[in-house]
Amino acid sequence: MGAKARSPWLLFGMKPSRGVLATGVASLRALPEPIRIRAAKPMPEEKDTMTKFIIRRFLSLIPTMFVIITLSFFLIRFAPGGPFSGEKNLPEQVIQNMLKKYHMDEPLGKQYLRYFGDVLRGDFGPSLRYKDSTVNELINRAFPVSIVLGSTALVIACVLGILAGITSALKQNKWQDYSAMALAVVGISVPLFVIGPLLQLAFAMKLKVFPVAGWINGRAGMAAIVLPAITLALPYFAYIARLSRASILEVLRADYVRTARAKGLTESVVIAKHVLKGALLPVVSFLGPSFAGIITGSLVVESTFAIPGVGRIFVQSALNRDYPLIMAEVIILSLLLVMLNFVVDIVYGFLDPRIAYK
Amino acid sequence: MKRILTVLFALMAVTAMLFTSCAPKELTADKADFIMSNGAEPTIDPSLLNDVASTNVGLGLFEGLMQYDPNTNKGVPALAESYTVSPDGLVVTFKLRKANWSDGHALTSADFVYGMKRILDPATAAEYAYMPGMVLKGAEDFTAGKGSFDAVGIKALDPQTVQYTLTGPAPYFVDMTCHNAFWPLPQWAIEKSGNEWTKPANIVTNGPYTLKEWKPQDYIFMVKNPKYWDAKNVKLRGIKILASDNDSTNYNMFKNGEVDWMHGISNSKIDEIKLRKDYQASAQVATYYYEFNVVRKPVDNVLVRKALSAAIDKQTLVDKVTKGGQIPTAAMVPPMAGYTPQQGQAFNAEEGKKLLAQAGYPNGKGFPVLTIVYNTNEGHKAIAEYVQQQWKNNLNINVVLKNMEFKTLIELRAKQHDFTVARAGWVGDYLDPNTMLDMFITGSGNNDGQYANPAYDKLIQDARLAKGADRMDMLQKAEAILMGDAVIIPFYHYSNQDLVDTAKWGGWNATPLGFHPFKYIFKK
Numbered sequence: 001m002g003a004k005a006r007s008p009w010l011l012f013g014m015k016p017s018r019g020v021l022a023t024g025v026a027s028l029r030a031l032p033e034p035i036r037i038r039a040a041k042p043m044p045e046e047k048d049t050m051t052k053f054i055i056r057r058f059l060s061l062i063p064t065m066f067v068i069i070t071l072s073f074f075l076i077r078f079a080p081g082g083p084f085s086g087e088k089n090l091p092e093q094v095i096q097n098m099l100k101k102y103h104m105d106e107p108l109g110k111q112y113l114r115y116f117g118d119v120l121r122g123d124f125g126p127s128l129r130y131k132d133s134t135v136n137e138l139i140n141r142a143f144p145v146s147i148v149l150g151s152t153a154l155v156i157a158c159v160l161g162i163l164a165g166i167t168s169a170l171k172q173n174k175w176q177d178y179s180a181m182a183l184a185v186v187g188i189s190v191p192l193f194v195i196g197p198l199l200q201l202a203f204a205m206k207l208k209v210f211p212v213a214g215w216i217n218g219r220a221g222m223a224a225i226v227l228p229a230i231t232l233a234l235p236y237f238a239y240i241a242r243l244s245r246a247s248i249l250e251v252l253r254a255d256y257v258r259t260a261r262a263k264g265l266t267e268s269v270v271i272a273k274h275v276l277k278g279a280l281l282p283v284v285s286f287l288g289p290s291f292a293g294i295i296t297g298s299l300v301v302e303s304t305f306a307i308p309g310v311g312r313i314f315v316q317s318a319l320n321r322d323y324p325l326i327m328a329e330v331i332i333l334s335l336l337l338v339m340l341n342f343v344v345d346i347v348y349g350f351l352d353p354r355i356a357y358k
Numbered sequence: 359m360k361r362i363l364t365v366l367f368a369l370m371a372v373t374a375m376l377f378t379s380c381a382p383k384e385l386t387a388d389k390a391d392f393i394m395s396n397g398a399e400p401t402i403d404p405s406l407l408n409d410v411a412s413t414n415v416g417l418g419l420f421e422g423l424m425q426y427d428p429n430t431n432k433g434v435p436a437l438a439e440s441y442t443v444s445p446d447g448l449v450v451t452f453k454l455r456k457a458n459w460s461d462g463h464a465l466t467s468a469d470f471v472y473g474m475k476r477i478l479d480p481a482t483a484a485e486y487a488y489m490p491g492m493v494l495k496g497a498e499d500f501t502a503g504k505g506s507f508d509a510v511g512i513k514a515l516d517p518q519t520v521q522y523t524l525t526g527p528a529p530y531f532v533d534m535t536c537h538n539a540f541w542p543l544p545q546w547a548i549e550k551s552g553n554e555w556t557k558p559a560n561i562v563t564n565g566p567y568t569l570k571e572w573k574p575q576d577y578i579f580m581v582k583n584p585k586y587w588d589a590k591n592v593k594l595r596g597i598k599i600l601a602s603d604n605d606s607t608n609y610n611m612f613k614n615g616e617v618d619w620m621h622g623i624s625n626s627k628i629d630e631i632k633l634r635k636d637y638q639a640s641a642q643v644a645t646y647y648y649e650f651n652v653v654r655k656p657v658d659n660v661l662v663r664k665a666l667s668a669a670i671d672k673q674t675l676v677d678k679v680t681k682g683g684q685i686p687t688a689a690m691v692p693p694m695a696g697y698t699p700q701q702g703q704a705f706n707a708e709e710g711k712k713l714l715a716q717a718g719y720p721n722g723k724g725f726p727v728l729t730i731v732y733n734t735n736e737g738h739k740a741i742a743e744y745v746q747q748q749w750k751n752n753l754n755i756n757v758v759l760k761n762m763e764f765k766t767l768i769e770l771r772a773k774q775h776d777f778t779v780a781r782a783g784w785v786g787d788y789l790d791p792n793t794m795l796d797m798f799i800t801g802s803g804n805n806d807g808q809y810a811n812p813a814y815d816k817l818i819q820d821a822r823l824a825k826g827a828d829r830m831d832m833l834q835k836a837e838a839i840l841m842g843d844a845v846i847i848p849f850y851h852y853s854n855q856d857l858v859d860t861a862k863w864g865g866w867n868a869t870p871l872g873f874h875p876f877k878y879i880f881k882k
Contacts, residue, residue: 081765089772089803091488093502101483131401132556200610212610219388306602308575
């Protein structure tokens with residue numbers, strides 16, 4: 001994980017949408033770069049340019065989403081097998097009836113147009129696997145669960161991760177540093193499917209303080225979220241701790257920190273006001289895509305703790321060739337990624353006075 | 359820093375708000391007196407359900423003319439008070455007992471006719487339309503969009519009598535009416551709510567239980583149906599069925615007392631689980647086998663196929679690799695009443711060598727590298743590696759293993775026939791040898807290995823019109839041909855594996871089809 005801003009994009013093999021934006025609105029106004037870094041100066045029309053920036057970024061969503069929907073619609077059809085193939089081959093007529101029911105007997109182009117029209121109306125279509133539900137119903141049911149679990153995990157990861165990062169950086173090469181970083185190494189290197197069952201074994205089977213599995217609507221109530229949230233938080237905690245440690249160390253050596261100290265500020269003020277503000281930039285840019293990732297569910301955690309979130313149905317949708325469900329997943333995840341990176345850009349403006357929106 | 363804290367607090371506040379909005383409103387499902395881990399049910403619509411998990415639930419909510427006996431899984435009369443079969447075996451007439459739907463509607467023969475019409479209707483696009491299609495006159499044509507429903511062999515003679523006309527004297531037909539494809543359906547409820555009819559608020563059922571709550575991917579909660587005809591014999595008041603599909607989690611829940619019946623067991627923990635008193639295993643009407651593509655070299659040669667079959671020690675496979683109570687076999691059909699499974703090539707490494715030499719490959723010399731394709735799964739992999747080693751040791755031939763995702767394997771095996779040796783498994787739909795044999799007739803949609811033998815086809819066809827011991831004899835002869843041609847290598851018959859403490863729960867027995875109707879389960 002690089003400590004440089006924006007690098008999380010590379011995780012997803014995508015370029016920042018800024019490039020798309022620049023071409024998308026080129027006709028409106030010729031702009032070399034929507035964001036540029038300049039010396040800090042008061043900007044009277046800051047609010048105005050901010051609004052324009054937001055509008056442009058929203059407009060850039062349209063071509064991005066169009067490309068994503070089109071590409072994935074055709075790509076998933078190229079995967080071998082189909083939603084109705086199984087160990088038992090069905091009579092041709094039965095297959096034909098099923099294809100007809102879901103309009104899959106039509107030419108692919110026509111299916112694509114039909115699908116696009118449905119999506120514009122907010123209708124993701126029927127699930128080919130979960131026949132009693134539409135894709136909208138499945139997602140409406142499962143998404144809130146994943147959002148609750150994911151946000152809880154991310155809050156845990158953030159609070160503990162940043163605290164561990166600060167401690168490590170300030171006590172560099174002391175025992176506090178070593179123990180926090182050792183925990184981070186565990187968090188990064190031990191897979192979730194090991195951590196989850198271990199926590200189950202310790203806290204559910206031996207100590208009996210939490211249930212083995214189940215969601216917060218069950219017998220155990222809120223206690224049910226503790227083990228899955230900790231499991232899910234661990235790798236994020238590890239990333240955040242290491243990321244904030246590295247960048248705090250870097251900022252501590254910066255000129256403006258030396259200036260702050262030279263002014264005679266107390267160490268706690270220097271850390272809180274000057275160091276952290278700059279040092280948290282990489283953490284913020286990490287949080288954008290990871291928030292998208294964490295709330296779109298984790299197959300391992302959801303499966304281990306029997307949680308009815310989106311991670312399980314999404315992964316199964318690919319194995320089942322449940323085309324409408326796969327498409328919905330792609331659309332939601334990419335929308336989230338684009339939006340959250342946009343939010344990250346905005347937050348950057350607040351944290352770093354050198355960045356302006358134009 | 360202040361802003362960061364603000365953001366963090368805002369996040370926490372949002373989370374807290376979400377919590378409160380998701381807090382449980384009612385605790386009914388927590389009062390369930392029996393909890394089962396089942397895996398997620400794709401549907402509970404009787405016309406559409408086609409998997410074990412959904413069927414487990416369906417058997418609690420609905421009931422057909424016959425019901426699976428909790429000990430043998432043979433059909434016992436349920437909604438049928440009695441039935442008669444015409445002397446030629448082609449017409450079966452059921453007399454219905456007085457029964458009601460959960461909304462108070464009287465259950466009549468019209469509900470059976472409607473249920474049949476719905477599953478066969480091309481617009482329903484039901485997978486299991488093929489099941490009545492196999493036995494019921496005119497059913498196949500109606501599903502194909504040819505002819506009207508009047509031509510289909512089901513008639514409501516009067517409100518209490520329903521009559522079926524068959525294509526042949528299928529002796530397994532009466533038992534077949536246990537299957538969801540033959541259940542009655544509440545037309546008024548389905549037409550009122552359309553696709554929404556299986557939602558708890560809309561569903562009308564006729565079985566021992568009604569659907570109280572359904573949170574797909576989470577749990578189903580069923581409560582006793584007071585309108586059920588045999589309600590006095592239904593013991594459990596509420597049953598919670600968990601959608602949890604992770605074996606090790608389910609096992610932990612079972613050990614922790616959070617689950618009473620764990621359905622399905624993975625191989626990784628089998629050594630430990632096997633020693634438990636509450637471990638239940640029983641032979642299943644299902645066979646695990648490798649299929650040869652009989653038109654492809656070198657397995658187009660029957661001697662090669664026989665040599666490969668003879669070189670695998672299946673007893674050791676079951677004892678040391680799969681370890682889950684499976685029954686090693688050299689036959690396709692599992693043991694059944696009135697039928698003797700016809701064994702193919704037994705394990706004999708020396709004979710295998712001899713056969714391979716006869717085929718022109720002495721000590722494996724000149725034998726091409728053979729590829730086994732299987733779908734990605736630890737269990738299948740372990741078996742493939744075992745076979746690879748057996749063929750190397752016993753025949754001195756080299757084997758390559760190729761795993762692929764399940765749907766990709768199916769495409770390759772069934773559509774493109776692009777394989778030499780492929781893994782396959784077959785689960786019988788009913789308790790009759792025919793369910794394991796008729797797929798090998800020439801051109802059958804499930805004959806992936808492209809086997810074609812007119813003598814075999816004739817025996818299977820003739821058996822459709824025959825009855826009694828004659829019929830079983832024909833099927834035995836057919837299986838003998840199949841195994842003589844070594845078209846497949848059967849490894850073992852699957853076993854149903856469950857965890858249920860039968861000292862605590864009565865009415866739950868290990869059964870051949872793996873059905874355990876909730877109706878009979880009670881706390882001791």
